[in-house]
Amino acid sequence: MGKPLNFRTYSFITICLLGSIGLLQGQKNFNLELVSNFDYAQLVADVWGYVGPDGTEYAIVGTFTGTSFISLKDPSNPEEVLFIPGAQSIWRDMHNWGDYVYAVADRGEDGLLIVDMSNAPDSMPFKFWRPQIELSAEINMLNRCHNLWIDEKGYGYLSGCNLNRGGVLIIDLHSDPWNPTFLSAAADYYSHDNYTRDDIMFSADIVDGFFSIHDVSDRTNPILLNTQTTTSQFTHACWLSDDGRYLFTTDERPNSFVDAYDVTDPLDIKYISSFRPKTTEGLGVIPHNVHYYNGFLVVSWYTDGIVVIDAHRPENMVKVGQYDTWPGAHGGFNGAWGAYPYLPSGLVLGSDRQSGLYVFEPNYVRASYLEGRVTSSVDGQSIPGVEVEILVEVPTNTATNPSGNYKTGSASEGIQEVVFSHPQYHDLSVEVELIRGVITELNVELTPNNLFFLEGTILEESTQSPIQEAIIEFDRTSNPETIERGLTDLSGNFKLLLQPDTLNISFGKWGYSREHLLNFEFLENSFLNIELNKGYSDDFHMDLSWEVSSTTSAGQWQRAIPAGSISEGQIVHPDADVPDDFGKKAFVTGQPIDGNPFSDFPESGSTILLSPVINRSDFDFSPVLSFSYWLFNETNHSDNYFKVYLEGDNGEVLLLEFNETTQGWTRVENLSLFDAMERIGSRIRLRFEVKNSSNNLVVGGLDNLIIEDNFLSTTEHLASSYVWNFYPNPANDHITIVLSNDFLLEKPFVEIFDSGGKRAFKGQIGSRSETFNIGHLPSGIYLINLLTKSGQRVESKQFIIKK
Numbered sequence: 001m002g003k004p005l006n007f008r009t010y011s012f013i014t015i016c017l018l019g020s021i022g023l024l025q026g027q028k029n030f031n032l033e034l035v036s037n038f039d040y041a042q043l044v045a046d047v048w049g050y051v052g053p054d055g056t057e058y059a060i061v062g063t064f065t066g067t068s069f070i071s072l073k074d075p076s077n078p079e080e081v082l083f084i085p086g087a088q089s090i091w092r093d094m095h096n097w098g099d100y101v102y103a104v105a106d107r108g109e110d111g112l113l114i115v116d117m118s119n120a121p122d123s124m125p126f127k128f129w130r131p132q133i134e135l136s137a138e139i140n141m142l143n144r145c146h147n148l149w150i151d152e153k154g155y156g157y158l159s160g161c162n163l164n165r166g167g168v169l170i171i172d173l174h175s176d177p178w179n180p181t182f183l184s185a186a187a188d189y190y191s192h193d194n195y196t197r198d199d200i201m202f203s204a205d206i207v208d209g210f211f212s213i214h215d216v217s218d219r220t221n222p223i224l225l226n227t228q229t230t231t232s233q234f235t236h237a238c239w240l241s242d243d244g245r246y247l248f249t250t251d252e253r254p255n256s257f258v259d260a261y262d263v264t265d266p267l268d269i270k271y272i273s274s275f276r277p278k279t280t281e282g283l284g285v286i287p288h289n290v291h292y293y294n295g296f297l298v299v300s301w302y303t304d305g306i307v308v309i310d311a312h313r314p315e316n317m318v319k320v321g322q323y324d325t326w327p328g329a330h331g332g333f334n335g336a337w338g339a340y341p342y343l344p345s346g347l348v349l350g351s352d353r354q355s356g357l358y359v360f361e362p363n364y365v366r367a368s369y370l371e372g373r374v375t376s377s378v379d380g381q382s383i384p385g386v387e388v389e390i391l392v393e394v395p396t397n398t399a400t401n402p403s404g405n406y407k408t409g410s411a412s413e414g415i416q417e418v419v420f421s422h423p424q425y426h427d428l429s430v431e432v433e434l435i436r437g438v439i440t441e442l443n444v445e446l447t448p449n450n451l452f453f454l455e456g457t458i459l460e461e462s463t464q465s466p467i468q469e470a471i472i473e474f475d476r477t478s479n480p481e482t483i484e485r486g487l488t489d490l491s492g493n494f495k496l497l498l499q500p501d502t503l504n505i506s507f508g509k510w511g512y513s514r515e516h517l518l519n520f521e522f523l524e525n526s527f528l529n530i531e532l533n534k535g536y537s538d539d540f541h542m543d544l545s546w547e548v549s550s551t552t553s554a555g556q557w558q559r560a561i562p563a564g565s566i567s568e569g570q571i572v573h574p575d576a577d578v579p580d581d582f583g584k585k586a587f588v589t590g591q592p593i594d595g596n597p598f599s600d601f602p603e604s605g606s607t608i609l610l611s612p613v614i615n616r617s618d619f620d621f622s623p624v625l626s627f628s629y630w631l632f633n634e635t636n637h638s639d640n641y642f643k644v645y646l647e648g649d650n651g652e653v654l655l656l657e658f659n660e661t662t663q664g665w666t667r668v669e670n671l672s673l674f675d676a677m678e679r680i681g682s683r684i685r686l687r688f689e690v691k692n693s694s695n696n697l698v699v700g701g702l703d704n705l706i707i708e709d710n711f712l713s714t715t716e717h718l719a720s721s722y723v724w725n726f727y728p729n730p731a732n733d734h735i736t737i738v739l740s741n742d743f744l745l746e747k748p749f750v751e752i753f754d755s756g757g758k759r760a761f762k763g764q765i766g767s768r769s770e771t772f773n774i775g776h777l778p779s780g781i782y783l784i785n786l787l788t789k790s791g792q793r794v795e796s797k798q799f800i801i802k803k
Contacts, residue, residue, distance in 0.1 A: 028279075028394055031321030031363040031411065032306060032348065038070055038078040038357040046289070046338035047351035048094040050101060052120045059340070059349050060101055061357050062092025067103045067113060071121060075347060075359050081121040086110045086128075090353075093147045097154050100177040104145035106160060111142050112171075114178060133182050135164055142169075151196040155219055156180065159191035159203065166190035168203055170219050186214055186222040193237045193289075195247075200266065202238050202247055207551055209233030211249055213266040228269040232256040233549055239292045246272070246314050248297055253553055254284035254331060258299060260314035273407075275317035278395040280304055284331025293341040296320070296364055298348060300336040303328065306350045306360070310367035310409070312437075318367035318409035319394065323360060325352040367409040368434035370442055374404050374420060376497065377445040383422060386446065390434075391417040410434060420444055424451055424499055454496045456528035458488050458507055466492025467532060470509040473542050477502035477519075485543075498522060510544045510612040511536060516582060536614060536707035541583025545612055552605030555590040555692070555699065562588050562701065565597035570632070571663050572597040572699065578628045578665050581704040589690050590699035597632075601699055606691035609702065614684040616677050619709050622725050623677065624670040624797070625655070625686070627705040630662045632697065639693035642700045646673060647687055648680030655730070656800060665703070668781075670798045673707070675727035724786060730800035733775035737786075739768050748794065751785040752777070779803045 038059075045062035052058060059070040059078065069082040086092070087108020094103040096117075103113040111130030116123075132139050146160025154174025160166045167188035172181040192206035199217040210230060215223040232251035239248050240263075247263045250256070257274035277285070280303075288300045297309040297317070308321030326335030333353070340349040341362070350358040374386045382404025389397035390410045398408040410416065413436045420428040425446035432442055458470040472486040472494050478501050488494045500523045508514035512532040538544055540559050550556040561584045564575025577586040587609055590601035616623075631642045636659060644656040653676035656668065677684060686705075692698035726737045737750060750772065752761040760782070763772055779802050786794045 029305075029323045030394065031308060031365060032323035033361040033363070034323065035075050035347065035359040035361050036078055037355065037359070038080070040068070040356045043090055043353050044337065044351050044356050045090060045092040045353070046094065047340050047349045047357060048096065048101075048338075049340040049343045049349055050096050050117060051344060052117060053099065056120070057343050057345055057347070058117075058120070059357055059359070060094045060096075060103070061351055062094060062103065062105070064088055064090060067092065067094065067115075069101075069115075069120075069124065070357060072343075072345075072347070072359065075345070078357065078359065082115075082124050084113065084115070084126055086113065087144070089144075091146055095148050095150045095156075097150045097156070097173045097177055100173070102148060102150065102156065102173075104148050104158065104161075106144055106146040109141075109143040112145070112148075112156075112158070112180065114180075116178065127178075129180060131180075131182055133163055133169070135185055145169075147191075147193045149194050149196050152198075155183075155196070155216075157194050157196050157201060157216075159194050164188050168194055168201065168214075168222075170216065170222065172219070183219045184222060186216075187212065187224045192235070195238050195240055197240055198244060200244075202240065202263070204235045204238045204249065206235055206252070209235060209549060211235050211238050211247065213263065213269075225266045226269060228261060228271075230259050231274050234553070236287075237289045239290050239297075241292050241311070241314075242294070246311075248290050248292060248311065248314075250287040250290050250299070252286055252288060254286055255282060256287055258287055258290055258297060258309065258317065260311065260317065262314075272314045273317065275309060275319075277301070277304055277307060277319055277322075278397055280330050286331070286333065288336065289338050291339055291341055294364070296341075298339045298341040298362075300339045300350065302326070302333060302337075303330050303335040305336045305352075306339055306348070306358070308362065308364070310365075310411075312366065313369065313439075316367075316369055316371065316407035316409060318369070318396065318411070320365050320367055320411040321362065322394075323350070323358070325350060325355060325358055365411055366437035367411060368413045368416075368436050369407070369409040369439040370418065370432065370434060371407045371439055372405070372442040372444065374400050374406065374443070375445050376425075377447045378451075378497075380445075381495075381497070383425065383446060386420055386422045386425070389419045389421075391419060418442065420446060422446060424449055424497065448497060449499060451497045451499055452522070453525045454494075454498050454503075454522060454528070455526070456494055456530060458492050458494070458509075458530045458532060460512070461531040461533050466490070467509055467512060468492060470494075470507060470512070470532070471542055471544070472496065472505065472507055474503045474505040477504075480504075483543075500524075506542050507532065508542050508544065510538070511615065511618065513537065514539075514542065514582070516541075534618060536618070536705075538611075538705045539581035539583055540577075540585045540587055540703060541581075546587070547610040548607065549610070550602075550605065550607040552602035552607070554600055555602035555605075555690075556607045557587050557589050557609040557688075557690075558591055559585055559587050560591055562586055563592050563595070565592035565595050567597050567632075567634075567697065570661065572632045572697065574630055574664050574701065578667075578703045586701050586703035587688075588699070588701040590697075597697060597699070601697055602692055603695045604692055606689055609688040611686040614686070614707065616682070616684060619677075619707075622672060622674040623707055623709060624672050625705075625707050626667070626669045626671070628665045628667050628703045629658070629688075629701060630665050631658050631690075631700045632661050633659055634661075634696040634698065635694060636660055637694040637696065639691075640696065640698040641689075641691055643687075643689045643691070645687040645689070646676040646680060646684060648677075648682060648684045650679065650681030652687070653680060654802075657802070665701075668798075672726070672729045672797055672799060674725050675729055724795070726784065726797070726799070730802040731774065732801070732803060733773065734771050735774055735784075735799070736769060736771040737765055739765060739770075749787045751787065753783045753785070755781050774801065777801050 043064040066085040089105040089107035091106035099118040101115040115126040156171040158169040164185040165188040168186040189205040191203040201214040236252035260272040262270040295312040305324035338351040348360040386400040505517040565573040593599040642658040690700040
């Protein structure tokens, strides 16, 4: 058991001084009045609140070197009454169950700090609980955790510990708060934080980019119910609304949001909306921890300080308060770390990494809501992308969605001016009366500038069937850097209202070809008939909705014009996409800035690029894959790789693995997908993964992808009636060739050539299904030829041998 250290008092910064910080930062502090600030000579992490038996309120602050207990008996003059040294850690979180406070650190071997506050401040005994826990037949000590939660029944939930791969550990505190008991471990997703109430646990699984929901009614046997990916796929924290209907989450990435989800039915999670402050939008600010209090969210938003959001209507969240604790530049991990709005006095606590504890007097005001629809005065069509700005001191602008609808609001009330603007329409200014807590509906019409209609129909060429949700993507000679888009309706029709200009237009959809109309002089109303062929290909000129996920914030796949870089005389990034496809874009990782190959590469981790769904029924025979790629592997370490998978409902197949630096673009031709598609079921997708496991420079790229049936013309080879295939691919020791009955009559020969063109094997096929031993051949890319008994080549296919 530990003993309290001597009382210490740090100087606190006056209201006048901290009030000037907002001026330095250029942001308005409002509806959070500073009461006091307690600074530390070290970095600070999270903050929690506690009320002693005598009614004294306390702030409990995690610091770099330990846990600090601050008496708020006089909130304007906070006083430290206990400091418990611990492992040095920038992550430290606290919670309480009754009169016991618990704390964890994500470094060192503190285990779980337990502090008995029942006689505070006179006596505050503490100890570190480091139990031996058995999991999967192994016994290990609990050394560290990233976070913790304690539910209303006195059960603790430890996130991000050194056990269970960081998945939540459940402990019993209510039976004996001084001597906890380990109960069980939840699913081994790494949990960054969690919130548990009414026997349901919500875990923020940051590495996987989702939150997971668990039934913990039996704490000895937690059951995973569902997962939900958040908007920036880096789920950091979550908090449940008082009625249990909504879950609010944060993603700890630049320019990310607070998300709102309807979790009434854990098996049917519904995304509602997202919020981020307009004052610093696009400046790289990062949300950290979110807390729900009586319909409001109190969020620590790093360099934006403490932000208060009216979340009574999760579909239209509005900022109604802020105090910016950080006077420096926007973006990064400086500033406000934690918040705590639950003290009986109503005071709000905040922790700033650099400047310590803040105590605020909040003024919770309801937002004045403004919602409506914007249409064209010409034809009544909805107008997407209209900027809607309420001209108040704190910016509250938003934009209309594809249906022309908008939702916004303000912390202000009364008569306000609202401006609607769109580059293709005349601005419109309207005065409207806003009332706090009330939805004011305002529908407006905008008058176009000099506009014409670009209309058309997109059909499948062979059947003349309409193609719905086909993409129309174009840029203008007057503004070539801005890409605009439209979609066809259920009948394959599109109608765009545009200013006259010279347009470069592309038409396409995943599963179809693309057509390009360059230097189209759009000077009047025009109608276009476009026909697309069935087929899978992508030169990445258009955005066909590939998905990107990553275990690291740097070096992710991105669709971009490749920027070249060189390191020690070697090409790291090619300076262009492949020369024989349309457009200039490719998917690349680690895109360099100003030629610096190290400007955006992850020191470790992987980034994954996932194609849209491929329908097996679109192929009549044997689909083959071709694509161009490049890889730079600084050390050619075998744990660093570029892998290609085919995945489906029934599993996945590794198609290719590359480890060697390519020195620019390299082409893979006619890789058979036949065997893989037969094994993995439906909802087939391609997955490209670049992984860096050695902390060296590892980057790659992808372009000019084609999936097609392996039909051969009679002008190139023999008659197409000679049908054959082979499996597996990749192969190991054996390969099996399957022939049609007509082809078997030819008694054909098989030849295998290595990548250097040297024949490595020859044999004759005597049965419809013949297996050959190729165990003597090393790993590599090979070409398999079939020849008639007279020696005429029928067809060649590429395959992989992987040992």
